[in-house]
Amino acid sequence: MKRFIKKFFGEKSSNKENQDGLNSSVIEEAVVVLLLRAANIDGKKDKQEIEAIKRLIIKQFNYDEEKADILITSASEKEESSADLFEWSKIINDHYDLDSKKIVFSMMCEIICADGLIDPFESNLIRRLSGLLYISDKDAGAIKKKVMNNKDM
Secondary structure (H helix, E strand, O other): OHHHHHHHHHHHHHHHHHHHHHHHHHHHHHHHHHHHHHHHOOOOOOHHHHHHHHHHHHHHHOOOHHHHHHHHHHHHHHHHHOOOOHHHHHHHHHHOOHHHHHHHHHHHHHHHHOOOOOOHHHHHHHHHHHHHOOOOHHHHHHHHHHHHHHOOO
16 A cells, blocks of 8 residues: 555656646747747848847756757747747646746847847837736846846947
8 A cells, every 4th residue: 555655646746747748849849930930030041040049948948959959850840830929828828937928028039139120020029928928028128238238238
């Protein structure tokens, strides 16, 4: 009986660990889908933007280059087949606190600024995303300004 209880609870905890790992990869993929949408919103994914996404993934998620490439490939397929931002922002909202969502928003701003131009589609995307992530206009403006100043635009 003790063995059964240990086994039962042991499997539960390992399932929980697997679920946390799964949740983590789904959340990271949702972030990368949004980053790719930012890169593609002007109709073209520049090499600079993809390299910026890769750099951000490596930095934020502690990935190596190979794992970052795999995540970008997987997220790219989902980004191309998905028309809306809501499903991806919902995943982020369900799992991230406000500070983490501000980091995601900052990453989006970095991608928007990566090619040195901010077109109206990119500006609109940033505005929509700040609303979807429940980031105030004041905070969104401050984050965008900080990113732009760091990029010396």
